[in-house]
Amino acid sequence: MTDDKDVLRDVWFGRIPTCFTLYQDEITEREAEPYYLLLPRVSYLTLVTDKVKKHFQKVMRQEDISEIWFEYEGTPLKWHYPIGLLFDLLASSSALPWNITVHFKSFPEKDLLHCPSKDAIEAHFMSCVKEADALKHKSQVINEMQKKDHKQLWMGLQNDRFDQFWAINRKLMEYPAEENGFRYIPFRIYQTTTERPFIQKLFRPVAADGQLHTLGDLLKDTCPSAITPEDGEKKNQVLIHGIEPMLETPLQWLSEHLSYPDNFLHISIIPQPTD
């Protein structure tokens, strides 16, 4: 593999094998079989689980069904986080397939947003894309796009059409030749160990002296605790799309190649597995 384009493909076609099991306290008419699916890492849970919903609803009575939600080892799964992020953050050190529990009752209002329809996901996704472009290009690119281009981005994600999505998304990844990158890098850093949902700051891809910022520079600035001290033992893993890029990796390159479809770099910092 020598071409950066292949990275985009690999990122897009990342899949997490998942086993959905119905929560034990849910009332069913028959026994509910687990349901196995390959979930696209870049998509959203509620966007790709129609089949799961249908599967479990078959064994349930209509009156026992309210809004579906998912949980992993006691943690409700936020549908508005990309699936790959949820997995990296919560389950990356456990064995595959990923065991997700399906609930139809007791919606955890304080932990999760409601997802009444696909439109909610679309609205959330598009607002992320717009926020990212505000950081990257002062919203110039996204505002110059037509409505149908926005639609194509969303439809590309919804239908898992890499070509369709990237035909538009590449425009969001461009920057003026005389600059060395975007204005600011859209990123979010997630940690399981803190209360704060994520860290997000303004951070430029190029330093004042012209040097390209690296992933390491970003962490030093925003989350110094994540970095292993020179002499110390490695305590944390820095994961994007299930891989640990080297801290020397230029941030601009990461933003162009390892961003999620919402154009953000979602970086998970998790404790180094002990095994």
Add this chain to the structure above:
Amino acid sequence: MPNSALWAVDLFGKVHTLSTAGQYWELCKDSQLEFKRVSAATQCCWGIACDNQVYVYVCASDVPIRCREEAYENQGWTYAIDFPATYTRDKKWNSCVRRRRWIRYRRYKSRDTWAKIPSKDDPEQLPDPFNDLSVGGWEITDEPVGRLSVWAVSLQGKVWYREDVNHPNPEGSSWSLMDTPGEVVQISCGPHDLLWATLWEGQALVREGINRNNPKGSSWSIVEPPTSENGIMHVSVGVGVVWAVTKDRKVWFRRGINSHNPCGTSWIEMVGEMTMVNVGLNDQVWGIGCEDRAIYFRQGVTQSELSGKTWKAIIASREYDRSHSGSSSSLLSAGCFFGDEVRGSGESCAPSDTDASSEAERPGPDQPGPAGSVDSPRNPRDSLALGSGSGRTTEPAEEETTGPAIQTPGLEPHPGPASTLAELPWTNIDLKEPKRAPSHPAAGFPEASGLSTLGLLPLGLEEPYGADDHPLWAWVSGGGCAVEPHTVLKWFTVQSGLSPSMQTLSMSITPAQTAAWRKQIFQQLTERTKRELENFRHYEQAVEQSVWVKTGALQWWCDWKPHKWVDVRVALEQFTGLDGARDSILFIYYVVHEEKKYIHVFLNEVTVLVPVLNETKHSFALYTPERTRQRWPVRLAAATEQDMNDWLALLNLSCCESRRVHGRPSPQAIWSVTCKGDIFVSEPSPDLEAPEHMLPCDQMFWRQMGGHLRVVEANGQGVVWGIGYDHTAWVYTGGYGGGCFQGLASSTSNIYTQSDVKCVYIYENQRWNPVTGYSSRGLPTDRYMWSDASGLQECTKAGTKPPSLQWTWVSDWAVDFSVPGGTDQEGWQYASDFPASYHGYKTMKDFVRRRCWARKCKLVTTGPWLEVAPLTLADVSIIPERPGADRSGHNIALWAVSDKGDVLCRLGVSELNPAGSSWLHVGTDQPFTSVSIGACHQVWAVARDGSAFYRGSVSPAQPAGDCWYHIPSPTKQRLKQVSVGQTSVYALDENGNLWYRQGVTPSYPQGSSWEHVSNNVRRVSVGPLDQVWVIANKVQGSHSLSRGTVCHRTGVRPREPKGQGWDYGIGVSKAGLGLHGHSVCAGTWHQGWWEAPDSPSGMLDLPVSPLGPWQPWVTRLSPSRGAGITSPSGPMPPEPSGAGPRRELPSAVWSRASPGHPHRWPGPRRRPLAPSAAKAASRTRKQAARRCEGSRVICEPSRLSH
């Protein structure tokens, strides 16, 4: 232009250069000299040093600056009646004197170093030292080559002009004093006809009347400063702009400058305070800040906005004195390592060999001084003495003696077919070159200049200068610095050594994505996929692949008559098959007679998509095999260029996907260019080689590569070179996409900006009448007074547009003086009537005249191509490689002819380094036009006088061979092109006759005579298996006349290498062409050519002849299928019986001819075998033949791994 550079002088007088591709200031080699001012052009830089002397720094290139001198040795009994007279070749009874001509070459030695311009040549006139100097004028005229205007100002305020500065005489000959109306303090000369100077009193002085015939101009005008209190301190001019700095350091831009008004109209004040400004190439502007002494670059200067937008400081740091600084100057282009100079002559201020001081060192008449050699009539005795070798031992590299070329009749009966080598008078014309063997390099220099380029960019080794160290500048000159609108400059940031852009800079041609972090990401992603997917592939996908439709509104060139563009709706439906393969159908919905209808195209049947750009429409054509046979593609037009590019990219992606073609083309890929400069590539599929069902050519799938080329040449092993219309040489980088293919259809790396420039020509026609003389009032029956070359189409200056919307004008209309037939001073050509043959002088019988106007237009695109600087080429030929052969590590032979006619041999070309490292100049006696290298290192070339040359002893060990053998052209014909296959040599003359070289054998590679094969040929290509393809001028088809038809020679067989007849292949019907034909650009066998459609009914025929590398060629021997389109209505001609079986491959003939050495050719001269040995030999031969057959199986194309 990768190696164009900005020149600057710091406050300490050190001269630095900053390459447009680089990001470090590099110290000029001559570090001892300190300078006050420099003024740069692309090929050289003039400067005034602190010793107040003028110096010139001539940048080295691979071709030596040579100056031919001729001298005649006169003797009493020659063959003219008396001196001077017309010399005849025949000895007549009345001849009593004779003469011989001696030729020798002087070589300009002092390159890549500062050479002092002697000031003592004008002792009386030049008492005071120079104060300022400016170089320009290179766009005024092409002749003589490299002419420059060098203007200087002395401390006393006088203006001087340097006479006779041009390429062969880079130092010029003498200073001439120009009259001025006042004391001048500073001067600036633009590339064209602008020349401004500043007066001591603060006004500007403008030179008027500068033109082609009078580069010094005729008179001065005065321009007042913007404000009376602050006079002008400094001016700088470009092609169409004037910038000035006043005494209060304010910067001003002059409005209203054009070629009719060099004075302009008014001043506009610009932001910023500068000590000086300098206008460089493309009217780009640099300045030196008043406060910080930093160099600023004016951003946003374009032809439409000449004043630009903002000043931006260049913060590139200095690459400091490094141990190898001597070899790492940015001016050291690739390849000067093998340049002509004797290395090590880099001591500062080396006098040039024409310098007067060196004359003093070598007393005696042996060394003519510069003035003597340029201005005064040469003393033949001097030259003769040199020619005979006296006094030359000390300076062996400076001169080349090539004489005597004897002009006496005695040697001339025309060398007939039987003439042997020894009788050819041109043997060993060039004795010098072979001695400059590649083993010569002294230790300490990098092995190849590819490395030296790397050396320029110390990856993180060099600590950038701190803010305190930021250099302070005194002077800047951009006259050698080409910044185009698309150029990405890296001057404004300091970059980390690991950044990807750094990598592109340091890239060798193969994608060297070597950074550890990148490797790690690739590797981890692969591991992740394995970890998360491998054991779970049986899981259901969460998202089912659905049919995806893209719809849009386009226009379609309708199928019915009258043909016209009709509005259509189109829909592209993509669906995924069970095996994961994508397939797509394009539907075109239209309404005819109020009835809704549609046509559809399966994209897996599409063979090529061609953009058809013309003045008005953004359209493209879509071909399937059936459509190719019908000569009726589906033509669609989009409303905007963007829209067209989107559709084209999407359709191409779909086509590629359905054929599972993606990524970079394989090394075996077949390359071709259209006459529009578009580049196409086709993969030889396994089917193509399967003998049981050969893939007809019209089913080959061609995909487009970004870029624009006139010639493309591939060797079948991944080395691909191209030549643009502007003669720029390009090498393929291993990428794909570019041009309109962006995003997914393009590789991220290895795509670069490419530009091309060509001329559009129109003619001004006039008729003579007794009252007014010549005027633009013609007879009613006359052609348009402004027309194309044929006179049939009206082409006015205002109305003529660039060839398509991709092109933009980059110059104004200018008279073209270089038309065949010659012109008078104003560019007119005369004739008795239209149309007739024109001549460059007026006679009594001439009643009409015309002159040609040219206007340059430029296209900027992107593609997987990198410029091979600095030489520009007219022709290139790469030795064809056999797929089976193990070539790893071997150098690949590549020959070229520069656009000036120099023959060049590229060293260091390999699969890993397709650009090679350096040019080796192969000396010739005259300019050449065409070169071709055959599979066995046979190099043939055609000289500008129309004769052919064979280069002896070319081999991998001796890449440049040893000497030229002159091959006379066919009687009364001038050759223009030559093409060599495995053994066959074909040549083409200017009258379209095709000639086959008879009697070429391994032991006698020059052959014996030319044999006429055919007429009506425009271009010939011989394949590595001796297949012959030509482009015929005109072919009458069953329905219409075709032009530029690709034809294949039938019946070429081992015993009959000339073949039997032509199979008329693909071509364009006359109706399909506009009224003007296109200049034909076929090439060698690797490079196909076709006429792309340019009018709505135009058509494109596929595929093109010369089908690439080798393996497809085998199948291509079946001619009618290959061409596919003999005549649409008629039956296909039967296949020649001998064409199919591989046993008949022409290559076999040489295997058999030299048994045991099937690939060794040309072999050593073989003596006839003694009778006793003959029998044994015949036995061996049979065995060898069997062995050959066995071994040929290995080379069989079908064994290529796929």
